[in-house]
Amino acid sequence: MLKRKNLADGINLPHIAENLNVNKKELLSGTAKAKGSKGILGDLMDGYTKVQIEDPIRAFHENNLQQIVNNVDYGVLKVLQGTWVSYNHNGQNDRKLTGSGIHTTIMPSPGTNAGTIPGKYSFECEEYIEKLTFDLVPGGVRNRGGANEQFCGAVKYEQSIKSVNTVPGDESLKYTPIHEENGMYLWLSDIFNYAATEKTIKEDRGVHAVSPKNPNKNLYKSGYQDETLFLIVNDLGKKEYVTLENLNGRQYSEIIASKELKPGSGQTGPYFIPDYSISRSGVIPHGSTITLLGDISPDNSGYLIEGAPQFPHGNAAWKYDHLSISRTMGGAGASEAKPINLDQPPPAWVFEKLNDKNDKGENKIYTQRILAHSLYPYSVRPDLRLRDSIKGETIKNHVLIELSSKNKTGAQGGILNVPFVNRFVSTVEMNMRMWIETVVENGKEILQLQYEQIIFFEFDFGDDGGTTSWPHIQVNTLRKLEDVSPDQKRLIEEQFPNPAIKSSAVSGSSAPSGCPYHKE
Numbered sequence: 430m431l432k433r434k435n436l437a438d439g440i441n442l443p444h445i446a447e448n449l450n451v452n453k454k455e456l457l458s459g460t461a462k463a464k465g466s467k468g469i470l471g472d473l474m475d476g477y478t479k480v481q482i483e484d485p486i487r488a489f490h491e492n493n494l495q496q497i498v499n500n501v502d503y504g505v506l507k508v509l510q511g512t513w514v515s516y517n518h519n520g521q522n523d524r525k526l527t528g529s530g531i532h533t534t535i536m537p538s539p540g541t542n543a544g545t546i547p548g549k550y551s552f553e554c555e556e557y558i559e560k561l562t563f564d565l566v567p568g569g570v571r572n573r574g575g576a577n578e579q580f581c582g583a584v585k586y587e588q589s590i591k592s593v594n595t596v597p598g599d600e601s602l603k604y605t606p607i608h609e610e611n612g613m614y615l616w617l618s619d620i621f622n623y624a625a626t627e628k629t630i631k632e633d634r635g636v637h638a639v640s641p642k643n644p645n646k647n648l649y650k651s652g653y654q655d656e657t658l659f660l661i662v663n664d665l666g667k668k669e670y671v672t673l674e675n676l677n678g679r680q681y682s683e684i685i686a687s688k689e690l691k692p693g694s695g696q697t698g699p700y701f702i703p704d705y706s707i708s709r710s711g712v713i714p715h716g717s718t719i720t721l722l723g724d725i726s727p728d729n730s731g732y733l734i735e736g737a738p739q740f741p742h743g744n745a746a747w748k749y750d751h752l753s754i755s756r757t758m759g760g761a762g763a764s765e766a767k768p769i770n771l772d773q774p775p776p777a778w779v780f781e782k783l784n785d786k787n788d789k790g791e792n793k794i795y796t797q798r799i800l801a802h803s804l805y806p807y808s809v810r811p812d813l814r815l816r817d818s819i820k821g822e823t824i825k826n827h828v829l830i831e832l833s834s835k836n837k838t839g840a841q842g843g844i845l846n847v848p849f850v851n852r853f854v855s856t857v858e859m860n861m862r863m864w865i866e867t868v869v870e871n872g873k874e875i876l877q878l879q880y881e882q883i884i885f886f887e888f889d890f891g892d893d894g895g896t897t898s899w900p901h902i903q904v905n906t907l908r909k910l911e912d913v914s915p916d917q918k919r920l921i922e923e924q925f926p927n928p929a930i931k932s933s934a935v936s937g938s939s940a941p942s943g944c945p946y947h948k949e
Contacts, residue, residue, distance in 0.1 A: 501569030576695030
């Protein structure tokens with residue numbers, strides 16, 4: 430988890446926020462570079478450090494509440510504020526882009542039922558355009574946990590996506606709504622210790638006086654049972670109860686717990702340190718509700734990573750964690766040790782009629798259509814579109830956020846589905862990578878957002894009775910609306926008018942596959 434380097438910032442932040450906004454305006458306008466500025470992301474991330482167990486924990490006082498609320502921390506999520514839209518960097522690719530995003534979707538084939546006729550599935554891979562809006566929630570959100578207080582920097586988001594396809598015989602493009610989503614990102618690192626005071630004790634519960642019949646009533650100096658008592662054998666060999674301050678290391682055999690708070694209770698902990706700095710909750714109209722947890726991922730130089738994100742090339746790109754082909758789908762007959770080079774044309778068998786001779790294990794036919802798709806290699810590994818989209822750009826630095834519904838250790842997120850989804854296409858896991866990048870163009874700094882999210886479905890079984898994992902992947906490159914060309918801005922405003930038209934997600938038609946089984 431990350432925290433502000435200066436603990437006082439949690440109460441007195443206006444000057445820092447003001448400087449960040451001024452620096453950003455100067456950098457974006459190109460008028461000047463703020464004195465001592467490290468750039469938009471550099472100035473922001475310079476104020477954070479990793480939390481250690483021995484780090485000071487801020488005390489919460491009721492008279493500071495308004496100041497804390499006014500200056501709630503949003504972390505790196507602060508720079509997301511605004512409207513982001515699909516961005517095409519023209520002239521970077523061999524083929525003309527119709528949409529900056531790529532999605533792959535695998536669904537059960539019509540006529541199939543869970544547990545029967547394995548390997549029959551519908552595959553779609555399409556380009557898409559997107560509008561993604563972030564709004565900072567003023568004042569954040571206060572989570573009260575007794576001696577622990579958390580103030581979450583909340584950022585609402587709304588996402589609208591339309592697929593982009595060509596229509597035979599028509600030069601115009603077809604834009605079809607395929608996805609709507611809303612939810613919140615939370616920055617989770619503002620933690621305070623809230624010890625009991627006389628005021629909170631009396632207001633929140635009241636106290637009950639010790640009974641006059643209580644044999645230990647004289648040990649409770651306040652007249653309330655607010656001390657823990659310990660049964661010991663005294664120097665005279667008799668049993669008696671003493672308070673903690675009179676225990677003096679002596680062995681005790683029984684404890685009478687205190688039942689009332691006393692001023693200062695909670696000061697000595699336990700203290701809560703979140704496993705992660707960021708969460709994402711979202712509602713997807715197919716019937717799934719997600720919670721992802723994660724953090725900013727550093728490299729050897731720290732949380733602000735110099736240069737552009739690094740994506741693989743050649744054989745190194747064949748990593749199943751990022752492919753639309755999972756191991757349980759047969760892996761296209763390849764492996765990470767013997768990969769398919771996605772920077773080369775597909776293997777010859779992709780365009781052959783498969784039979785018992787050239788596909789003895791009926792493995793290649795399982796994934797043939799994915800490698801034969803017109804959007805190859807993006808149909809196989811979509812994040813290669815992210816790699817190719819930033820060719821020729823000067824990216825000064827970036828921040829990488831990684832989130833998951835299933836973390837390897839610590840706190841876990843999760844996915845809840847409506848009964849239909851659970852029955853037929855159970856959504857079991859979601860992983861996301863998000864890169865916030867500083868692009869330098871014409872001497873100015875421009876923020877750019879790239880993301881890859883992979884959702885795993887489970888439906889039907891393999892020949893051996895095992896459950897199959899089907900990846901559904903989305904990737905895109907976005908910039909803020911004011912930072913795209915007039916043509917791209919005009920397209921977004923036409924397709925996503927304000928207020929945004931909300932539509933049910935429906936499937937668009939993709940271009941015919943190059944797989945021979947779809948050519949007849």
